[in-house]
Amino acid sequence: MDDLAIPLTAKTNEELHQNLCFATSSILDTLRAHAMTPNLGKGKTEILFKPRGAKTQAFRKQLFGPQAPGCITALGEYDLYKVNLVNSYLHLGGLTHYTGDLRREIRRRIAIAHQSFNKHRKLIYQNEHLSMRRRSEIFSSLILSRLLYGAETWYIQDMKTKEYLHTAIIKLFKRLLRCSVEDHISDEEVLHRVTMPAPAVLLRIKRLSYLSSLLNSGTSAHWGLLNQDHAWLDLVRDDLQWMGDQLANSCGLGNPFEHTERWLEIMQFHKGYWKRLIRRAREHSILLNSRYYTCVAAHLRIRKRLQDQHFWGAPHEHQSSNSFPTMPFGCMLCGISCKTFAGEGAHMNRTHGQIHPVRTLIDGTQCGACLKEYFTHGKLKSHLIRSESCRQQLIGRKMQVQPAPGHGSTRDAELHLSWDGRLPPLQAGGPIPLAVCPRDFEQDNMELFEAISLLIVEFEGSDFAHLESEARNIISSLPISPGLFAPELCGAFRAHFIRRRWGMTQGPLLRFNCV
Amino acid sequence: MGHDAGTLTQIQLCIDRLCDPDTWPFLKSLSRQKESMPTLFEIEKEFAQTSVKPPGTTVPRPRSKERIFLHVFSGRRREGDLQLYMEQLFDQLCPDGTSLCVVSVDLVINQQWGNVRLQSTQEFWIKGVLSGWVCGALCGPPCETWSQARYVTASHQQNRGPRPLRDSECLWGLNSLSLREAHQVATGNDLLLFSIDLLYALAIMDGFGVMKHPKEPEDQEKPSIWRLEILRHLMQFPGVELIDFAQGLLGAHTPKPTRLLALNLPLLRARLREHQVTSELPKRSAIGKTAEGVWRTAPLKEYPPSMNRALAAAFCTWFHDHPASTGMTIDPVFADRCRAMISRTFGADIGPDYGG
Numbered sequence: 067m068d069d070l071a072i073p074l075t076a077k078t079n080e081e082l083h084q085n086l087c088f089a090t091s092s093i094l095d096t097l098r099a100h101a102m103t104p105n106l107g108k109g110k111t112e113i114l115f116k117p118r119g120a121k122t123q124a125f126r127k128q129l130f131g132p133q134a135p136g137c138i139t140a141l142g143e144y145d146l147y148k149v150n151l152v153n154s155y156l157h158l159g160g161l162t163h164y165t166g167d168l169r170r171e172i173r174r175r176i177a178i179a180h181q182s183f184n185k186h187r188k189l190i191y192q193n194e195h196l197s198m199r200r201r202s203e204i205f206s207s208l209i210l211s212r213l214l215y216g217a218e219t220w221y222i223q224d225m226k227t228k229e230y231l232h233t234a235i236i237k238l239f240k241r242l243l244r245c246s247v248e249d250h251i252s253d254e255e256v257l258h259r260v261t262m263p264a265p266a267v268l269l270r271i272k273r274l275s276y277l278s279s280l281l282n283s284g285t286s287a288h289w290g291l292l293n294q295d296h297a298w299l300d301l302v303r304d305d306l307q308w309m310g311d312q313l314a315n316s317c318g319l320g321n322p323f324e325h326t327e328r329w330l331e332i333m334q335f336h337k338g339y340w341k342r343l344i345r346r347a348r349e350h351s352i353l354l355n356s357r358y359y360t361c362v363a364a365h366l367r368i369r370k371r372l373q374d375q376h377f378w379g380a381p382h383e384h385q386s387s388n389s390f391p392t393m394p395f396g397c398m399l400c401g402i403s404c405k406t407f408a409g410e411g412a413h414m415n416r417t418h419g420q421i422h423p424v425r426t427l428i429d430g431t432q433c434g435a436c437l438k439e440y441f442t443h444g445k446l447k448s449h450l451i452r453s454e455s456c457r458q459q460l461i462g463r464k465m466q467v468q469p470a471p472g473h474g475s476t477r478d479a480e481l482h483l484s485w486d487g488r489l490p491p492l493q494a495g496g497p498i499p500l501a502v503c504p505r506d507f508e509q510d511n512m513e514l515f516e517a518i519s520l521l522i523v524e525f526e527g528s529d530f531a532h533l534e535s536e537a538r539n540i541i542s543s544l545p546i547s548p549g550l551f552a553p554e555l556c557g558a559f560r561a562h563f564i565r566r567r568w569g570m571t572q573g574p575l576l577r578f579n580c581v
Numbered sequence: 582m583g584h585d586a587g588t589l590t591q592i593q594l595c596i597d598r599l600c601d602p603d604t605w606p607f608l609k610s611l612s613r614q615k616e617s618m619p620t621l622f623e624i625e626k627e628f629a630q631t632s633v634k635p636p637g638t639t640v641p642r643p644r645s646k647e648r649i650f651l652h653v654f655s656g657r658r659r660e661g662d663l664q665l666y667m668e669q670l671f672d673q674l675c676p677d678g679t680s681l682c683v684v685s686v687d688l689v690i691n692q693q694w695g696n697v698r699l700q701s702t703q704e705f706w707i708k709g710v711l712s713g714w715v716c717g718a719l720c721g722p723p724c725e726t727w728s729q730a731r732y733v734t735a736s737h738q739q740n741r742g743p744r745p746l747r748d749s750e751c752l753w754g755l756n757s758l759s760l761r762e763a764h765q766v767a768t769g770n771d772l773l774l775f776s777i778d779l780l781y782a783l784a785i786m787d788g789f790g791v792m793k794h795p796k797e798p799e800d801q802e803k804p805s806i807w808r809l810e811i812l813r814h815l816m817q818f819p820g821v822e823l824i825d826f827a828q829g830l831l832g833a834h835t836p837k838p839t840r841l842l843a844l845n846l847p848l849l850r851a852r853l854r855e856h857q858v859t860s861e862l863p864k865r866s867a868i869g870k871t872a873e874g875v876w877r878t879a880p881l882k883e884y885p886p887s888m889n890r891a892l893a894a895a896f897c898t899w900f901h902d903h904p905a906s907t908g909m910t911i912d913p914v915f916a917d918r919c920r921a922m923i924s925r926t927f928g929a930d931i932g933p934d935y936g937g
Contacts, residue, residue: 252617252618253618254618255618311756311757312757313757314757315755315757315758315759315762316757316758316759316760316762346760349760350757350758350760350763353760353763353764353767354756354763356767357753357754357763357766357767357770358620358621358753359618360767360770360771360774361621361753361770361774362618362619362620362621362624364774364777364778364811365621365624365625365628365811366618366619366624367778368777368778368781368811369624369627369628371711371781371782371785372633372781372785375785376634376636377633377634377635377636377785378631378633378634379631379632379633379634380631380632380634381627381630381631381632394602394608396607396608398605401607402607403607403608522592525588525592528588528591530591530592530594530595533592533595534595534598534599537595537596537599538599541599548602548605548608551599551600552599552600555596555599555600556596556600559592559593559596562592
């Protein structure tokens with residue numbers, strides 16, 4: 067009975083609920099009949115419930131809403147059983163989320179991998195007396211095995227999590243190379259230096275090995291369940307195609323989809339050969355990556371040398387573009403650059419006390435205009451940024467509150483964890499406040515616009531270097547993002563241009579936003 | 582207030598400059614760092630679209646009294662090799678008190694400093710060139726992975742030879758190969774890229790150099806290094822000349838059509854013509870293996886003596902035309918390393934290819 071997991075499915079949510087109650091009571095009654103007392107405590111016996119299809123929103127409210135008991139009640143012959151309804155469950159060392167989301171499991175695995183790395187960091191992984199090849203082998207055996215435990219069944223649903231996993235594995239490889247995570251080394255170079263396949267290939271290898279184990283397990287595998295997992299099957303098909311491509315010129319197996327029987331026979335009856343084939347495909351992908359890296363790196367090295375020695379000429383074909391070059395993130399006043407928009411926002415908040423104006427409309431998790439409950443500050447902020455009518459109503463009411471902790475704060479993370487996507491935004495009862503005259507935030511940086519406009523208007527003579535230097539001084543005196551001043555400068559120039567064309571010598575400055 | 586059209590254009594240019602992150606020093610570094618590694622296709626396209634911009638005026642570079650010449654992939658020392666002729670001709674043409682140091686950069690000579698697959702070795706020699714200590718180089722990177730013979734043998738099912746590893750679409754190697762072949766292509770690429778890197782460095786430093794490889798095939802489907810964008814870019818340097826000839830006319834056993842990329846050697850074409858030993862091409866071919874099981878192409882790796890002499894004559898003429906200056910000194914560590922790599926022992930065996 068240990069580690070028993072029972073998958074249930076039904077055509078409707080109600081039917082599923084009934085089936086669940088019936089299955090729970092039947093199993094627990096059977097156990098009671100055999101003088102066994104199942105542990106229904108927290109973390110021991112639990113239910114993951116994923117409502118889908120019609121009336122899901124209502125069902126979610128019923129199961130997870132404020133009035134929900136947080137458990138499934140099943141009436142058996144001997145007792146009334148109450149089994150906890152949870153969002154995630156740790157089964158056989160792997161954390162399963164009711165939505166299939168793998169973020170937390172991946173985060174857990176990465177933490178375990180780093181922990182294992184730290185254990186023998188100096189002795190093995192960063193020991194320069196050991197060759198990189200040897201260290202990579204040990205790393206594969208001890209770290210990757212822990213990191214990718216259960217990864218053969220993973221189906222990562224979103225790009226963000228895929229990128230997160232990729233970056234985390236590359237970070238581990240960088241630790242193996244003894245270089246800082248901040249070092250600007252391309253992923254290709256990291257993979258070339260550690261002689262490891264790309265993170266996506268590591269997952270492929272896990273799945274391909276698992277496929278052979280599944281086939282060898284015969285009828286004990288849940289083939290019906292596996293056949294319904296279309297997303298995972300697509301991944302496996304893609305893996306087989308990848309393997310076929312890698313081995314196309316080194317074995318006579320042919321295309322896996324044209325000679326499926328042959329491939330299946332090897333998986334099922336020649337496990338040792340299948341393992342060797344997987345290893346060969348892995349080696350081939352490492353060599354292919356190294357080859358491309360070596361070629362590109364040599365080109366880049368030569369280009370840099372030519373540029374340094376001023377031999378690198380202009381391109382034959384000019385790429386004309388009317389748009390401004392993409393501005394990185396940073397702060398013009400402090401003269402710093404940031405890697406991400408979030409980093410810039412954090413700096414602007416901590417150093418200059420700037421916040422997103424919408425946050426002055428948030429003092430809880432409920433929208434004051436439409437009275438919907440959003441459960442987290444971050445979701446409410448997104449709602450107010452998107453919903454013009456709610457935002458304009460709140461501004462029209464002259465709402466100005468002490469901002470609640472924003473997206474990424476500990477408080478918001480706690481709220482997010484307790485919500486965990488279980489409930490849709492809930493409409494609160496009660497009267498909707500009366501509508502007021504809508505107003506919105508002033509989006510532009512008026513101070514910069516006026517200063518630059520004045521500089522252009524008052525400019526006389528032909529000392530354009532001085533004009534540029536003055537404009538630079540103005541920009542550098544303001545706590546403004548590099549991405550924001552370009553439209554302001556452009557707007558100021560266009561306003562001046564239009565005034566000149568119309569022969570206006572006085573009057574207000576017109577504003578034209580740069581598109 | 583009354584700005585004319587010219588002034589407005591200048592103001593617009595000012596604004597464009599202000600909006601360029603590269604004009605803000607603190608943003609410049611990050612905007613560069615954020616660039617991800619381009620793909621091979623992208624970087625090759627960039628080389629194809631970019632021209633070489635030589636400096637307008639050139640000042641003659643100082644040359645040291647010790648004339649260092651790199652013979653990359655030199656192979657064994659033998660009678661009638663390049664070093665022999667260079668040392669002979671240098672004494673005749675340059676009796677000005679300078680000395681010649683022909684460095685044999687080859688794995689058979691030195692396991693570390695002759696192994697140009699090692700990054701440290703590559704950096705060592707390139708640094709020597711960029712410091713102005715090395716005057717010139719001759720490189721004949723292995724052609725085994727590019728060989729046209731691979732296409733010939735593949736058509737005969739019996740007695741099949743090695744198959745093609747590259748094609749015109751995948752000049753740096755086919756995407757699917759056996760592990761051994763993939764290693765072979767990687768080795769070939771590394772050695773070729775080092776040769777190209779070396780020639781670029783020599784071109785920047787106004788040195789001289791030659792790269793030798795089989796002539797470009799007429800069939801557009803077949804691969805050739807002369808179709809690589811990076812080499813086409815190198816060909817734009819002033820002083821670069823392509824010379825097509827047949828080694829058969831200089832004494833090789835087979836016709837062996839060859840192309841040389843000559844850098845700053847205007848007399849090389851004439852020297853090669855002067856050194857022809859026959860006016861008719863040999864009729865033999867070098868396809869398949871000998872009775873001893875050795876590839877027939879193996880002996881052809883060694884240049885015929887007449888070709889060596891022609892090359893040596895062109896190189897020594899360059900030394901003669903570029904006299905040494907008194908102020909230039911070579912780093913003693915580099916000079917000692919070079920002296921240690923002058924090969925004096927004649928070898929009996931031709932070194933093996935990657936393919937054996």
